[in-house]
Amino acid sequence: MNKLTYEQWLTALCLWREARNQLPTCIRAVKAVIINRTRDPQRRWPNDPIAVILQPKQFSSFNAGTLQMFPNPSDQTTLDWTVWNLCQQIVLEPIPGQPDALMLNGINAYESVADTKERPAWAKNPEMEIGDIRFYKL
Secondary structure, eight states: OOOOHHHHHHHHHHHHHHTTTOOOOHHHHHHHHHHHHTTTTTTSSSHHHHHHSSSSSTGGGGSSSSSOOOOTTTOOTTTHHHHHHOOOHHSSSOOSSSSSSSHHTTTEEEEEETTTOOOOOOSSSSSEEEEEEEEEEE
């Protein structure tokens, strides 16, 4: 695997933590959320991917008190390790000059359908659902 910058590594870790049990399309959609937040014309989020990912209470796997998870490099036979490699590849994929469908929809938030007993107040009119995750444009 190519060496990653800190920004790329943190983004791959976010993708792995947030969507490692999902389809590659869903992992790419989480990446689109991060990118779309950095490009938000209303400046509701920071314009830097690192700041977006580490912003408090935005990505649950980075919340204080959450068990910090990392892929285990000593066990390269596990599904998690395979998905970790996929997340790194997705991070290295070029961001299209002209937005693809995920970027065009402007998705900038999501919720796990499986983990959500009651929808958050902000969760109205999902743009799409991929696997167990609903994506929104706020």
